[in-house]
Amino acid sequence: MSVGRLLRVGTGLLTLSLLLAGCGSDDTNQPVDVTGGVPVGAVLALTGNANVYGQDQKIGLELALQQRNGSGGINGRPLKLALEDSGSDEPGANAAFTLQINRGVLALIGPTLSQQAFSADPIAQRRGVPVVAPSNTATGIPEIGFFISRVSAQSSVIAPLAIERALTIQPGLKRAAVFYAQDDAYSTAETTIFQKALKEKGLEPVTVQRTQLNDQDFQNQISAALREKPDLIVLSLQAVDGGNLIRQLRELGYRGLIVAGNGMNTPNIYPICQKYCDGLLIAQAYSPELDTPANGAFLKAFKAAKGGAIPPQLTAQAYTALQVIGEALVRLDKRQPLAGAPLAATRKQLMQEILAGSYATPLGEIRFTPEGEVIQSQFFVAQVRMDPDGRSGRFALLK
Amino acid sequence: MDLLQILVNGLSVGAVYGLFALGYTLVFSVLGVINFAHGAVFTLGAYFTYLLIGGAVGANGLLAGFQLPFALPFWGALPLAGLGAALVALLVERVAFRPLRRRRADPLLALITSLGAGVILVNLIQLLVGAESYAIPTGALGGLPASFSLLGARVRTVQALLLGIAVLLLALLTLWLEGSRNGKGLQAVAEDAETAQLLGIDSTAMVRLAFGLSGFLAGVAGGLVGLSVSIAGPYFGIGYGLKGLAVLVLGGLGSVPGAVLGGLIVGLAEAFVPADWSGYKDAVSYGFLFLVLLLRPRGLLGRPLPSKV
Numbered sequence: 001m002s003v004g005r006l007l008r009v010g011t012g013l014l015t016l017s018l019l020l021a022g023c024g025s026d027d028t029n030q031p032v033d034v035t036g037g038v039p040v041g042a043v044l045a046l047t048g049n050a051n052v053y054g055q056d057q058k059i060g061l062e063l064a065l066q067q068r069n070g071s072g073g074i075n076g077r078p079l080k081l082a083l084e085d086s087g088s089d090e091p092g093a094n095a096a097f098t099l100q101i102n103r104g105v106l107a108l109i110g111p112t113l114s115q116q117a118f119s120a121d122p123i124a125q126r127r128g129v130p131v132v133a134p135s136n137t138a139t140g141i142p143e144i145g146f147f148i149s150r151v152s153a154q155s156s157v158i159a160p161l162a163i164e165r166a167l168t169i170q171p172g173l174k175r176a177a178v179f180y181a182q183d184d185a186y187s188t189a190e191t192t193i194f195q196k197a198l199k200e201k202g203l204e205p206v207t208v209q210r211t212q213l214n215d216q217d218f219q220n221q222i223s224a225a226l227r228e229k230p231d232l233i234v235l236s237l238q239a240v241d242g243g244n245l246i247r248q249l250r251e252l253g254y255r256g257l258i259v260a261g262n263g264m265n266t267p268n269i270y271p272i273c274q275k276y277c278d279g280l281l282i283a284q285a286y287s288p289e290l291d292t293p294a295n296g297a298f299l300k301a302f303k304a305a306k307g308g309a310i311p312p313q314l315t316a317q318a319y320t321a322l323q324v325i326g327e328a329l330v331r332l333d334k335r336q337p338l339a340g341a342p343l344a345a346t347r348k349q350l351m352q353e354i355l356a357g358s359y360a361t362p363l364g365e366i367r368f369t370p371e372g373e374v375i376q377s378q379f380f381v382a383q384v385r386m387d388p389d390g391r392s393g394r395f396a397l398l399k
Numbered sequence: 400m401d402l403l404q405i406l407v408n409g410l411s412v413g414a415v416y417g418l419f420a421l422g423y424t425l426v427f428s429v430l431g432v433i434n435f436a437h438g439a440v441f442t443l444g445a446y447f448t449y450l451l452i453g454g455a456v457g458a459n460g461l462l463a464g465f466q467l468p469f470a471l472p473f474w475g476a477l478p479l480a481g482l483g484a485a486l487v488a489l490l491v492e493r494v495a496f497r498p499l500r501r502r503r504a505d506p507l508l509a510l511i512t513s514l515g516a517g518v519i520l521v522n523l524i525q526l527l528v529g530a531e532s533y534a535i536p537t538g539a540l541g542g543l544p545a546s547f548s549l550l551g552a553r554v555r556t557v558q559a560l561l562l563g564i565a566v567l568l569l570a571l572l573t574l575w576l577e578g579s580r581n582g583k584g585l586q587a588v589a590e591d592a593e594t595a596q597l598l599g600i601d602s603t604a605m606v607r608l609a610f611g612l613s614g615f616l617a618g619v620a621g622g623l624v625g626l627s628v629s630i631a632g633p634y635f636g637i638g639y640g641l642k643g644l645a646v647l648v649l650g651g652l653g654s655v656p657g658a659v660l661g662g663l664i665v666g667l668a669e670a671f672v673p674a675d676w677s678g679y680k681d682a683v684s685y686g687f688l689f690l691v692l693l694l695r696p697r698g699l700l701g702r703p704l705p706s707k708v
Contacts, residue, residue, distance in 0.1 A: 046530060047525060047530045047632070047633075047634070048530070048632070048634060049631060049632065049634070051530035051531060051632055052531055052532060055459060055529075055530070055531060181678075182678040183678070207674075207675070208675065209674055209675065209677070210675065210676065210677065210678035210679075211677065211678055212678050212681070214638050216624075216627075216628040216629075216631065216635075216638075217411075217412050217415075217627070217628060219407075219408040219411065219412070219555065219558065220405075220408045220669070220670050220672070220674050220677050220680075221674045221677050223404050223408060223552075223553065223674070224673075224674030224675070225674070226553070239532075240532055240629070240631045240632075243532075243629065244628045244629060244631075247537070247628075247629075248555065248628075250545070251537075251545035251546045251555050252546050252553050252555060253546060253553060268531060268532065271531075271532055271533060271534040271629065272532055272534055272629045272631075274534060274536065274537050275537060276537070390536065390537065390538075391536070
């Protein structure tokens with residue numbers, strides 16, 4: 001092929017790709033399409049390393065959708081939820097966000113991981129699409145922009161509670177060892193908070209061990225940490241790597257207290273660390289024992305769907321995210337009907353509506369700051385109690 | 400950290416890499432191409448082991464709730480899982496490699512078709528059993544302790560087993576290659592398939608044998624790693640696949656002892672990274688590979704490829 005022809009073909013392809021990229025990216029004049037229901041999208045990690053969270057969240061969304069559509073939907077019109085798998089990485093989240101936005105959804109729930117949110121949320125911000133994050137706890141998520149909010153309280157609020165509780169259980173704690181995944185935004189953000197909390201309590205970490213999300217063997221780091229004779233171990237890891245690390249810690253002889261962060265706040269850790277999960281301390285943004293009508297309804301729906309099981313925090317938060325969007329849509333639609341309204345303007349008004357509201361949710365009463373940060377009043381600390389078979393267990397709330 | 404503890408940590412991790420790379424090596428030695436579906440076969444070995452010991456499929460996937468009507472002890476399940484993985488490897492050979500070999504296609508095409516086969520297998524696993532993690536119960540080793548002390552170093556029993564089994568399989572494989580008719584036939588095909596064919600050696604059968612053995616080794620390795628660190632979803636073989644590739648090149652393409660030596664060296668290189676910096680161990684092991692290849696372009700035990708005229 002001659003250089004000239006190559007240039008012509010290249011220019012043609014570039015033009016075509018720009019035209020294709022433009023398709024669906026200009027939502028300014030598009031009307032809201034309510035054919036089949038009011039469109040909302042969700043982007044969850046249903047595959048890859050973080051799939052354990054996505055599976056929990058999917059159940060929450062399904063229950064919230066049933067609840068919303070069972071009680072009249074959006075003023076008589078059903079809420080239509082499109083669910084996309086983001087995998088567990090940033091490119092997957094970016095692609096899924098773009099796809100959902102191009103579909104004309106009014107708002108997005110997700111992505112599952114903070115690491116993904118820092119990559120995908122700016123896309124929604126640029127395109128003017130409201131995002132309600134159900135599980136991003138890293139510092140700086142709502143600050144991405146006006147359209148980004150979350151119902152998951154940030155680590156700085158929750159993480160120190162577990163440290164405090166560990167000191168209540170064992171006041172003589174002196175030597176803390178810290179582990180975190182250095183290639184994960186959630187882990188690096190949370191460990192900073194954990195380490196600050198430890199120092200404030202006079203527990204300067206004796207060692208800080210860095211891991212990677214995809215690590216499965218931690219003997220090296222554990223051997224080094226155990227040489228320091230820690231009496232407390234603090235983990236900021238995701239469920240799979242964290243579960244493996246706990247199992248290896250216990251197998252290599254560590255018997256002291258273990259505090260874990262939000263990444264391990266899922267029953268999906270049970271099959272990984274099995275009997276060794278027992279005794280793990282985790283601060284919670286959700287309590288199944290919260291005695292409110294909203295939580296009662298959620299509990300009832302979850303138990304009916306899951307054979308009497310207790311819902312995990314991630315499920316409750318995902319349920320809350322869709323509940324918030326649903327209620328905001330109902331209010332907005334009453335003021336001005338959604339059908340046929342300009343999509344871009346409606347998205348902006350919906351974001352304002354989300355931020356203005358107050359919501360009675362399974363997490364308790366929540367509101368938002370003008371930046372989109374959740375305002376939540378009640379937090380808890382749970383300790384994992386494994387059943388004798390070592391395969392199932394529960395997060396027992398500590399009074 | 401004590402030198403002995405570092406050695407134990409490094410060798411136990413390196414044993415997994417070596418076992419993994421052995422399978423790569425067998426196929427490479429007879430076909431001259433990397434089988435990128437090897438990681439998926441390794442993953443399947445772990446799932447087969449889980450099912451054979453009586454594990455139930457979770458709530459997601461087409462096989463939700465499925466459980467075999469029997470449960471085997473771990474040591475019974477592991478070789479069977481290896482056989483299951485061997486069958487899958489043979490299927491990969493039949494579908495992704497043989498048609499191209501018959502057409503004398505560029506080996507690069509087989510690399511791509513094997514990559515495709517691997518992706519399809521991983522997606523099939525997810526479709527059937529979901530994406531959640533599974534774990535072989537910690538009590539699968541019966542009365543053995545979870546860990547033990549060795550001259551002051553702390554060793555997980557499962558890691559010691561991994562190392563022992565890797566060494567045992569290497570020894571058996573070497574004995575078989577050097578001392579059996581089929582083993583020699585395999586080496587002859589690896590040296591020169593066409594000449595071997597003229598001498599009456601069925602090269603197609605030898606290729607199948609290499610794939611079967613490679614699948615068996617991957618299946619056994621998958622089962623052992625599943626026991627050691629749980630089965631982190633359908634994609635959990637991918638990381639090992641990349642590391643296995645580095646080990647294969649480091650040890651010397653097509654060299655069986657090189658695969659094991661490369662695995663152990665990479666494991667040790669990672670273990671010698673100070674624990675505080677172990678988040679960077681991949682950079683160290685690949686950097687080490689880079690340095691070795693600068694000094695020995697054919698790897699540690701690689702031989703010059705025969706020139707074909």
